[in-house]
Amino acid sequence: MATEALGWWGVPLGIIAGTLRGSAPFLFVSLGECLTEKSGKINLGLEGTLLMGAMSAYGVSFLTQDMVGSFWAPWLGVLVAGLSGMGLGAIHGWLSQQRRVNDVAVGIAMIIFGSGLAFFLGKPFIQPQASQLFTFNWGAWSSIPAVQSALKVSPLFLIGVAIAPLMQWFFRSTRWGLYVRAVGDSPDAALAMGISIFKVRFLSIMAGSFLAGIGGACLSLYFPGVWTERISSGQGLMAVALVIFARWNPIQCLWASLLFGGAQSIGPAFQSVGIDSYYYLFNAAPYILTLVIMVITCSPKRTLIGAPGALGKSD
Amino acid sequence: MAIAQAPNPSPVSWLQRWRQPLEAVALPVAALLSALILFGIFCAFSGANPFAVYGSIYKAAFGNWSAWQNTLIRASPLMLTALCTALPARLGLVIIGNEGALVMGGLAAVVAGLQLGTGLPAPLTQILMAIAALCGGGLWIMLAGALRHYRGVNETISSLLLNYIAIALMNHLVEGPMRDAEFVTKPSSAELDPGLWIGNLPGSRIHFGLIYGLIACLIAYVLIQRTTFGFAARTAGGNIRAARIAGLPVGKLTLAVCFLGGSCAGLAGMVEIAAVQKRLNASLVSNYGYAGILVAFVSRHNPLATVLVAILLGGILASGGILQRSHNLPDATVLVFQGIVFLCVLFSDSLYGRLPWFQEKAVS
Numbered sequence: 001m002a003t004e005a006l007g008w009w010g011v012p013l014g015i016i017a018g019t020l021r022g023s024a025p026f027l028f029v030s031l032g033e034c035l036t037e038k039s040g041k042i043n044l045g046l047e048g049t050l051l052m053g054a055m056s057a058y059g060v061s062f063l064t065q066d067m068v069g070s071f072w073a074p075w076l077g078v079l080v081a082g083l084s085g086m087g088l089g090a091i092h093g094w095l096s097q098q099r100r101v102n103d104v105a106v107g108i109a110m111i112i113f114g115s116g117l118a119f120f121l122g123k124p125f126i127q128p129q130a131s132q133l134f135t136f137n138w139g140a141w142s143s144i145p146a147v148q149s150a151l152k153v154s155p156l157f158l159i160g161v162a163i164a165p166l167m168q169w170f171f172r173s174t175r176w177g178l179y180v181r182a183v184g185d186s187p188d189a190a191l192a193m194g195i196s197i198f199k200v201r202f203l204s205i206m207a208g209s210f211l212a213g214i215g216g217a218c219l220s221l222y223f224p225g226v227w228t229e230r231i232s233s234g235q236g237l238m239a240v241a242l243v244i245f246a247r248w249n250p251i252q253c254l255w256a257s258l259l260f261g262g263a264q265s266i267g268p269a270f271q272s273v274g275i276d277s278y279y280y281l282f283n284a285a286p287y288i289l290t291l292v293i294m295v296i297t298c299s300p301k302r303t304l305i306g307a308p309g310a311l312g313k314s315d
Numbered sequence: 316m317a318i319a320q321a322p323n324p325s326p327v328s329w330l331q332r333w334r335q336p337l338e339a340v341a342l343p344v345a346a347l348l349s350a351l352i353l354f355g356i357f358c359a360f361s362g363a364n365p366f367a368v369y370g371s372i373y374k375a376a377f378g379n380w381s382a383w384q385n386t387l388i389r390a391s392p393l394m395l396t397a398l399c400t401a402l403p404a405r406l407g408l409v410i411i412g413n414e415g416a417l418v419m420g421g422l423a424a425v426v427a428g429l430q431l432g433t434g435l436p437a438p439l440t441q442i443l444m445a446i447a448a449l450c451g452g453g454l455w456i457m458l459a460g461a462l463r464h465y466r467g468v469n470e471t472i473s474s475l476l477l478n479y480i481a482i483a484l485m486n487h488l489v490e491g492p493m494r495d496a497e498f499v500t501k502p503s504s505a506e507l508d509p510g511l512w513i514g515n516l517p518g519s520r521i522h523f524g525l526i527y528g529l530i531a532c533l534i535a536y537v538l539i540q541r542t543t544f545g546f547a548a549r550t551a552g553g554n555i556r557a558a559r560i561a562g563l564p565v566g567k568l569t570l571a572v573c574f575l576g577g578s579c580a581g582l583a584g585m586v587e588i589a590a591v592q593k594r595l596n597a598s599l600v601s602n603y604g605y606a607g608i609l610v611a612f613v614s615r616h617n618p619l620a621t622v623l624v625a626i627l628l629g630g631i632l633a634s635g636g637i638l639q640r641s642h643n644l645p646d647a648t649v650l651v652f653q654g655i656v657f658l659c660v661l662f663s664d665s666l667y668g669r670l671p672w673f674q675e676k677a678v679s
Binding site for chain 1: 361409411462464465466467468469471472473475476477478479480483484486487490491605608609612644645647648649650651652653654655657658661662664665667669
């Protein structure tokens with residue numbers, strides 16, 4: 001009704017709404033991947049981590065909502081999502097640092113393992129309705145329902161926005177941030193400084209996976225707010241490409257996430273005003289955007305500015 | 316025995332000579348066994364008797380002729396999709412666009428089959444469909460290879476993104492321009508003419524796709540191991556700078572190998588359409604592509620080993636239904652098992668050359 005009354009204005013409004021909602025998982029996963037890659041390892045398995053986080057957040061919120069109430073249950077879910085992500089990250093962190101083991105291959109294996117585990121454990125949670133996270137209703141001033149629902153902002157999104165500058169500060173101004181950058185840029189120098197490369201990478205991957213797990217919680221407890229097996233549809237992988245686009249800079253990860261969230265909402269926004277003949281092609285927009293961005297930003301002749309020196313090199 | 320007449324006729328030297336090749340067989344087998352044990356523990360945690368689960372998998376996969384047929388039907392697309400990862404891997408590229416190449420191959424084959432219809436003799440049309448499928452899948456993966464070579468785009472990520480784009484394209488076509496309005500079960504293209512279907516091997520339910528898979532693996536093996544082209548590809552995969560200095564056309568090699576790999580997955584798409592689905596719809600996306608990545612890594616990108624591993628994994632996939640019915644395990648159990656196998660095999664890679672028993676000792 002309301003959308004029809006808005007007419008064509010529904011499209012930009014839908015895209016803004018979708019950007020606010022859809023960029024949260026991108027933001028968390030890309031910040032996690034940024035931290036991981038700064039230490040010199042790639043974690044492609046964040047796709048599996050995202051699914052596992054989405055499943056465990058939803059499951060925990062559903063199972064505990066009678067015990068701790070419907071306000072705290074989803075927050076417990078968010079915490080468990082992060083911890084389960086950390087568990088998967090521990091496997092990746094340990095295995096990808098073994099001799100002759102390629103971190104990309106481990107990532108592919110972790111996608112299969114993580115998504116398999118999420119689908120296996122998540123089977124009972126496909127039907128029931130779990131408590132959702134509360135949202136800030138910043139649209140209450142408007143009388144138009146579409147505007148109201150568009151401006152429902154999740155606290156998780158705001159936390160993500162806050163983490164980006166925090167991570168920037170961490171890399172620039174703290175001792176631990178220096179360790180991570182040293183290990184990622186020049187493992188030999190880090191070794192000479194007396195830093196344990198294994199430990200720094202292991203912890204970076206674990207922390208990054210914690211963030212990615214929370215990104216999964218954004219999917220299942222905020223938007224779209226259900227648990228299905230198709231919930232992530234490659235967002236974990238797009239986030240990996242997004243980090244390249246953001247040149248390993250947390251602040252730019254934030255802008256890139258907003259861009260991707262917006263691209264993702266083009267299809268549903270057009271569908272809401274009645275144009276659905278190209279629905280599937282619009283839905284492919286984020287993938288095409290990722291590919292185009294990678295084609296533009298990458299170059300075969302030089303390494304990218306900001307790329308950690310040891311990234312993608314076997315040790 | 317011939318060994319006994321060798322210049323140094325002692326059983327010790329025989330063992331010595333075979334220790335290192337033995338390592339290449341023993342480690343993957345040990346990885347598979349430890350994956351089985353871990354999977355058993357996982358099953359025990361979810362309340363199923365692991366030994367009963369093993370028994371069911373064996374029975375459903377290799378228990379009798381009917382089970383073997385189920386297994387082989389699933390193995391044939393796996394052999395083909397595995398080559399999509401295995402061939403570029405010899406060049407040092409990690410391509411995981413198998414699913415997308417399969418979809419593009421199936422799409423191209425259906426378009427060719429529906430356009431040509433019954434105007435030409437059926438065998439000729441089938442050959443043209445196969446060529447369309449080979450080109451569809453091949454060009455799709457070649458795109459990832461070209462982006463890698465000319466723009467330095469990470470081929471793993473780009474090929475994965477191409478999966479989603481291919482699936483979206485197929486969904487768009489079967490919902491819109493290619494939709495058969497009379498078929499209401501789910502959005503699909505029109506059915507292929509029965510004359511264009513791929514038949515079964517005599518006396519079985521196994522379709523001829525199995526033969527395609529076996530031939531493709533054999534050709535791939537010969538190409539990689541026994542030709543100068545394969546030697547050049549392996550050289551470039553081993554040390555790309557040395558290959559450039561030696562004057563090898565690395566770019567052309569990349570494109571050609573990616574095309575060949577993708578065309579194998581494309582052929583798998585055609586086989587699935589013409590032998591199983593008979594029309595194009597979302598059922599074509601059934602995870603054969605992702606399972607093919609696993610097959611390629613477990614077989615260490617060796618096309619002959621691919622045949623064996625594909626049959627093994629085909630059996631595991633065939634047992635998915637029985638796990639659900641008689642052990643009350645969700646269908647994702649098979650996916651968990653695949654993940655465990657993948658992780659164990661990767662870990663076993665790090666053990667090469669580390670176990671003292673397999674090292675050649677200096678014969679005094």
